[in-house]
Amino acid sequence: MKKINSEFYDLQIRIISGLVFGALGLFSLALGGLIATVFLAFCLAVLGWEILYIFSNGNVVDTRVGKIIPIILFLVPILNFYDFYPVIILLSTALASTFYSESKVLKMFCMLYVSLSVLMFQEILFSEKLLHNFYNLLLVVGAVASSDIGGYFFGRIVGGPKIYKSISPNKTWAGSLGGVLCSVIACLLISPLFDHSLSWACFLGFVLAVSAQAGDFFESWLKRKFKMKDSGVLLPGHGGFFDRLDGLLAAVPVYCGLVFFM
Incomplete structure (x- = not known):
């Protein structure tokens, strides 16, 4: 019993913080319009700050860049909501020029990665090309969340060989397969909403789970590279927004590619 309890020592705080953040997020997104847009803008601003936090080994708080970049990123989804595309291009150019002198290609990639993922999330929510926009959002979030939950429990209970110990020492093949299984089940349960x-x-569940796990590994690699344990401290039991949303950020562009181009 003690061994089982030790395997899930952080479960309670993870559940509480995850439920609070998830409920707040889904409620904001369900309201739609500007409220949903402001929520996405806030998430993007925090994600941008956390990327700077990782790259600076936690020393970004008092820097000029640490204050300016989140503000720029906050404006991007709001301007996109009002179809101000030229302004977004200008802001993106300004964002790129901020990093040019430092030659931080990886940093720029990460900023563009989270920005495009949030904009695609916004596209799923508001696009007139999709029927049942909120249901599409629920499908992606449900599949990724189920993959995370399945990976956590199968990995802790079954254990077994690690996938890539030097990058993510807790990730096991059992957890990965369990995550895929749970994602497929989630998509099967939600699929009647779309016929x-x-x-x-099953295909969606598999692809979204694999994409989410790839995003998880990318974020783990990034933190290992800069010797950071977490991307932030805003979500107890999880770390930062990037720690919690890493899988979703990777799965959303994949889902957009599937529903808009297939």
């Missing part, structure tokens, strides 16, 4: 075939639902 999806069983084969398409």
Whole structure:
């Protein structure tokens, strides 16, 4: 019993903080319009700050860049909501020029990565090309969350060989397969809202789980590279927003590619 308890020592705080953040997020997104946009803008601003936090080994707080970049990123989804595309291009150019002198290609990639992912999330929520926009959002979030939950429990209970110990020492093959299984089940449960075939639902569950796990590994690699344990401290039991949303940030562009181009 003690061994089982030790495997889940952080579960309670993870559940509480995850439920609070998830409920707040889904409520804001369900309201739609400017409220949902402001929530996404806030998330993007925090993600940008956390990327700077990782790259600076936690010393970004008092820097000029640490104050300016989150403000720029906060404006991007709001301007996109009002179709101010030229302004977004100008802001992106300003953002790029901030890093040019430092030659931080990886940093720039990370900024563009989270920005484009949030904008694609916004596209899923508001695009007129999709039917049942909020249901599409629920499908992606549900699949990724199920993959995370399945990976956590299967990994802790079954254990077994590690996937890539030097990057993510706690990730096991059992956890990965369990995550895929739970993601597929989630898509099967949600698919009746779209009249999806069983084969398409299974395909979505598999692809979204693999994408989410790839995003998780990328963020783990990034933190290892800069010797950071967490991307932030805003979500107890999880770390930062980047720690919690890493899988979703990778899965959303993949889902957009599937629903808009297939």
